[in-house]
Amino acid sequence: MKSFLTRKNVVLLGGIVLLVVLLGVADATLNNYYLRILQLMGIYIVLTASLNLTNGFTGDFSLGHAAFMAIGGYVSALLTMPLAARALQLADLPAWFQEFAMPFPLATVLGGLLAALVALPVGLVVLRLRGHYLAVMTLGLLIVVKSLASNWEPVTRGARGLSGLDSATTLWWAFGWAVVTVFVVWRLVHSPFGRSMIAVRDDSVAAASRGIYVFQIRLIAFIMSAFFGGVGGALLAHQLTAITPPTYSFDLTFLIVIMLVIGGSGSVTGSVIGAIIMTIVPVILRDLERRFELPGVSQIIIAAALIAFMIFRRQGLMGSREMHPSTWFMKKPATPVSVDAPQQ
């Protein structure tokens, strides 16, 4: 049996310890405003890393991530809502539904599972399409879910939304899920399954002729991505403590896509970096926007930066390379696992 204390594991453990220490310090010293930004960062890492499974690695460009977030958000909100708020807001629902409030962690998982469950039939139909048609259809899914949220009054309370949730998304939950997501995505991508995903992306006809079940791979990637999308939505709902249809708008999908594109779709660490950068930059820009009273400027700058990225650095900051902290301090760097990726 190989020793557990390989260089890779030591670095991994060290990294997690470092993260825990940093989060502990942040939790103790920062005020609420900064804590919320950090929580958002964790949530965005969950979302970006999971969107990477479809958009980055399998090559199915989805614009529907916010749809799965909405499902996760609404389901978890319905499950955790405190009894007092429940009696007020969900009076139309059956009596048994009035009498329980599920703990937040379980509701998060269930939100993710339901998003994944919805992704199964949706994927079966939508994934027959590829490329642009898929992009438009997933955008359509978002619009369908949003009209459902706005119109299904007894359950979602329409435009008023659900409010009075516990503020349960702490820094620990946000980053805990971020670590879990990144870990799962990393292991998935660096497995035979992940190789199949990349093969499907690079040349689906060749992949099929080598015996890869292309459709199955794409479907599983779609469902996995939806699960973490649902979890991210649940986390976001419990950070905002309220949930209305406009929360899960096209803007949100677009933001996640930007994070992925800037970080480098096709790189797990790249998606994390993209999420971190694109959490901080808009905060700074919005601050400037407010100071100089120029509404819309932050969005203009971000959109212009996106266009510039597409023209000058299409592959994003990381391209399809990964950061390997475990190789940083070696004399002779081990050849990183690299797969020929098309210039994205």
Place this chain on the structure above:
Amino acid sequence: MTINYIMQQLVNGLALGSIYALLAIGLTMVYGILRLINFAHGDLMMLGAYVSSIFISATILPILFAVVIPTLLMALMGLIVERTAYRPLRGAPEVAMLITSLGVSRLLQNSTVLVLSPQPRAFRLPGDLTQTMNVGGIRFTQLDVLTFLLVIALMVLLTLYINRSKTGMAMRASSENLRAARLIGINVNWAIGAAFVLGSALAGTAGFLWASRYGIIDPFMGFLPGVKAFVAAVIGGIGSIRGAVAGGVILGVAEIGFVGFLPPEFSGYRDAFVFSLLLIVLLVRPNGLFGKSEVERA
């Protein structure tokens, strides 16, 4: 439900459908050549509506200006967008262009927010155009008539241009096979530019029509109609102008029919209905009603 009511819904659907058709023509021309879903197309319509609103409020000028000037300005705008944002991406993967067009869309929306205001503003046409006429129990306005006539006229002109002119021939050739067109010496960039100019001009016209139909404009009004127009283009068969027009009309009539003939509690789902329609069309006839088949090759 009387025959009158049905006819009424049909008229309303045709009016909405003609606007979709105008937008869909631009999208289908660009997609045919570049394989690009131009998400910014609807935002050109929004800009057209704003330009139009300036001329509406200036009462001295004839209403014609409110149609012609946005059309011309948006033609120019389309060319600028193509040259600055899309041209550097020639030969890039489709997804890169798609993301860029999302960026352009955001850029246009928020520039409007910055320069004007995020608040919606009223768009009030002079009285004659919105006066209701009543023919055999069916109500419509002069605007509806104007919309039909305008759309038909533009469509005929455009079809003639594309079928008869040299640029039109270059556009058709590029749409059929971009690489081969370039090989035989067609100036592909010219053809692409022409597609953007013509499409964006129609979007400018559509801006006037949309704004006068709904009476209110805001910086984010264009995105959803733009996406729906793409749906219309796909339903009709992407790459075909006739298909875009047919798809637009079908979508408009179906959407109005969905709202008009089902109980009112369904009307909130009209956007969801549009995409369900798209899904069904794509699954049953993946190439739309007038489209040619496209096979995935190694």
